[in-house]
Amino acid sequence: VCFVPGGSDCSISFISHVLGKVCVQGRQKEILSVLVPQLADLTRSDCIWQRICWRLLECVPDRWMEAVLLGFVQRAPGADALSRLLGNLVVKNKKAEFVVTQKLLLLQYGHTTAVLQNLLGYLALDSLRRGLLIKVLQELLETWGSSSAVKHSPPEQQQYISKAILICISHLKEPEIESCRQELLRSMMEGVKCHLDSNLPQIRRLGMVVAESISAKINTDGPVLKFQYEEDDEVRELKSLLAQTPPLCVVPSLPDDDRNEKADTAPPLALGGNKSSATAAPAMPDEESDAELDSDDDLVPYDMSEDKELKTKAPVYIRDCIEVLTGSEDVDKWEATVKALESLVRKNPAATREVSVELAKILLHLEEKTCIEGFVELRQRAQVAVLTTDPIRVAEYLTSQFYSLNYSLRQRMDILDVLVLAAQELSYPKSRGKTKHSDAQKPCIQLIPGSDSSKDWRKIVDERIKSKTQRFATGQSQVETSSPNEFNSVAGHFFFPLIQHFDRPLTTFDLLGEDHIVLGRLVHTLAVLMYLAANTMAVTAMGRALLEFVWALRFHTDSYVRQGLLSCISSVLLSVPGERLLEDTTEELLEAQSWLGDVMEKDPDGDCRRLALQNLLLMENLKKKLRTVPS
């Protein structure tokens, strides 16, 4: 398509119509991939071409405007090119304004970052259009800050809006910031609150990054908001949006102040990783090189190699540990005790069993007295050790405390973590002590705990075989010694008390209300416990209880909780043997199946949909497997 440059007035409305029709039919790519670069080139230096282009677009009928505009926005090589091509179209044409400010930003979210940058850069480039930029920013912030949007919209859309906000902010100039500083601050505070309330870490991070950026922009001289989060690719990408790169080609027709703006919006932002490595080496006072010989100092030093730093010794008995942890003022001893506790508990199971509940209580309430490294982990490992040594009583204690008054959310979640870790340890078949393992190999060392005739005969047979076979070479024999599943007898004790009281609110703890983060963790914990309970006796009863629990909570608004519920179903399907599932829980399964179909189609969260699909597939496989087995 080439235009004949003539001196005459020509009407190009016909061409606009053609363009519009072609675009609306879906042929944007073909026509615009030729048209846009050529127009971009032509309009670079020639004002007449610019005007022709603007006229072209103005004449596109409203019903096709969106398609054309979208194509242009996607294909323009940069915001300035877009500006040349579109001119002040958004100001003149209502439909164009709607498309650019509302539809592309708020209603759709599938576009790339480049499109966003083009669009918003375009809005920022001309003073007539900057008003629109501010308006757009306000609307974006409103959406970003509304709690229902944060809860119900998909994470991809939230990411898109966050990116748009960051780009807008990077375009704002000082006087504009001044005028809307209060509003920015207000929306930021509201928005940050909703974001931090969410259970999904991605949403929280988005909220934190955007809030930090807004705060940095509006408080250039005061203290800035700073969050602690892990930087990953997404975060880095978001932060890079704040740094504006100057345009690739400088257009002479652009007003001067815009060019300056671009030049200094390449700020030395968080690229100030030049933390002054204040490694001013402290001048060590040099040891005096004793050049002088002292003739009358003939005192011979003794061996001082044992002179090391003093370490307090940890107590050796469990009861001493309890004393130190509860009463002692000696912080060195306290520290040493905390570090040594786990190994002591594991080495003295009998002694631990005598005081297990007391020890569990102390550990649950143990707070960091001094600054030890890894205190939380040490405490958790000690708790797990106590729980595995005396599962039933300690599990009873912990599950009852989970639903008691006056615990912090962190403590309740710690209880859940400890239960899961202990269940994992108990359900795995590895032998708990190295000595046990080696004893099973050597038939001569008799360490039979009980008069187990089954072990005897095996030893006798082994010896007989050994004496009668000629061995030419003994290879590595990897015999996995099997041991009884220790989780079998206690699975129910871990599981049922947790599920019992979930709907009974206490004054300080309301699982179904605002403490939904604990509910989410509880649901995930139940899923793991269910999975680990495979091959235990209680598994069918657990499965049934869990399916009922899931049914009661299936419409929960928090997506983390829903993901947990779906993993519960997966665990049930994987752990409970197929026949038992079909016989005992048929109605629950059918109800679950219909719910899963619903979730798969309509749930806003991508992970939930994926999990629902997996569950349906599992169910299908199960049915197939059971059908092929001849009953």
Add this chain to the structure above:
Amino acid sequence: MALPPPDPQFVLRGTGASVHTLHFSCGGQEPAVPTLFSGSENGLIHVWNLKTHRVDTALDGHGRKSVYCLETMGSKDRLFSQGRDQRICLWDLAEGRASVMDSVFTENVGFCRCSLLKVAQGRWLVAMAAKALEEVQVLELPSKTSVCTLKPEVGAKLGMPMCLKLWQLNGGLQPLLLAGYEDGSVVLWNLSMGKALSQLVCHQEPVMSLDFDSEKTKGISGSSEKVLSIWSLNEQQNLQVYKTHTLVNAGISDITIRPDKKILATAGWDHRIRIFGWKKMKPLAVLDYHTATVHCVSFSDHKNPSERLLAAGSKDHRISIWSIYTQT
């Protein structure tokens, strides 16, 4: 190949409480028994017979409050003791007696040990922490008259005096006082004029103990941190830091220089006694016997060098006696 550190020659048990102070009295004539005095936290002063290693007498004069300073005045029949009952007691121990001859009420509830100096026959000066927070009082004994009160200037913020040492230059001129304070500084006071001649900040933490060698005009101080500070006095009577020595573990309760000025001993919070050569602060030995903080160290005043002993008293209720570097 360096030898392993020696073991204690013997260990005295039986005080029943933390030992806070020790004082030898072994310089007497042959029939006199070498004696060690020890003051404990239960208020008792034990008189140990170093031949039998047993307690000869236990003196109870401080109402069961901890005794933290002991000195002898002239002979071992005259004992000077200071306790936490805010009293200084002067004992008469001759011929088996065990009575308090005189006492001074110091009104000071701190832990600062007194320092005693003989200025003339029968006349002693004692420096002690006074009632007011930063002041040091000097009395003459046995008359108990006040010689002077040493007040730091307003705003000096030295804190409590932690340790004191009265000394005289060898010419027998006016006595001077070195005081270590809570803020880590050591101040040299002139008693006759009652004012400070020099102040030196040696430590970041309170000065726990100090000792001074009047021949070389060099002193050493230890504090609750890991650094020992050695300082000297120049001709203008100014203190300046000569050297510092860093220890492995923090905390020193007591420092003593042996009377022959060859070695010194430090008592540490890390249960160890450290021996250094005084000339160059060369570390010589680390004596590791006690199981709790060592509160005090003391060298004996035996006339015969080969009999010299070092005693250390600790919180674990034991007193260890060592025979170390006796050949020189």
